[in-house]
Amino acid sequence: xxxxxxxxxxxxxxxxxxxxxxxxxxxxxxxxxxxxxxxxxxxxxxxxxxxxxxxxxxxxxxxxxxxxxxxxxxxxxxxxxxxxxxxxxxxxxxxxxxxxxxxxxxxxxxxxxxxxxxxxxxxxxxxxxxxxxxxxxxxxxxxxxx
Numbered sequence: 001x002x003x004x005x006x007x008x009x010x011x012x013x014x015x016x017x018x019x020x021x022x023x024x025x026x027x028x029x030x031x032x033x034x035x036x037x038x039x040x041x042x043x044x045x046x047x048x049x050x051x052x053x054x055x056x057x058x059x060x061x062x063x064x065x066x067x068x069x070x071x072x073x074x075x076x077x078x079x080x081x082x083x084x085x086x087x088x089x090x091x092x093x094x095x096x097x098x099x100x101x102x103x104x105x106x107x108x109x110x111x112x113x114x115x116x117x118x119x120x121x122x123x124x125x126x127x128x129x130x131x132x133x134x135x136x137x138x139x140x141x142x143x144x145x146x
Contacts, residue, residue, distance in 0.1 A: 002063035004038035010054040011036070025049045057115075065120065071111035081105055 034040035
């Protein structure tokens with residue numbers, strides 16, 4: 001039932017109608033209605049299209065908290081990258097970069113990496129840091145740059 005609620009939430013957040021979603025996916029509005037009511041489940045192809053439309057992962061749509069990341073891929077902040085690409089001058093580009101110094105545009109994904117909610121990441125890393133609290137790196141290694 002998570003999928004039905006998630007689809008309704010994402011559609012409402014974007015201000016889309018069921019008809020708009022159906023047209024973007026090339027299906028009938030009644031299919032979208034059935035997915036959102038939980039009486040039918042979208043095909044794998046439709047799940048991928050829904051994830052692309054709402055800019056989320058299929059894992060997110062299906063309610064999975066832990067998302068496995070493929071080694072050799074990268075996590076990219078596409079919105080920031082698009083803003084940088086749209087900068088019309090070097091000064092505008094520089095202002096965007098300095099205004100976002102605390103974040104990376106992209107990060108390589110190492111083998112074995114998973115994407116989890118921030119609260120869970122903080123809980124897990126605090127547990128490890130607490131085990132090694134005498135280390136000079138325990139405080140800084142397990143939190144985002146600030």
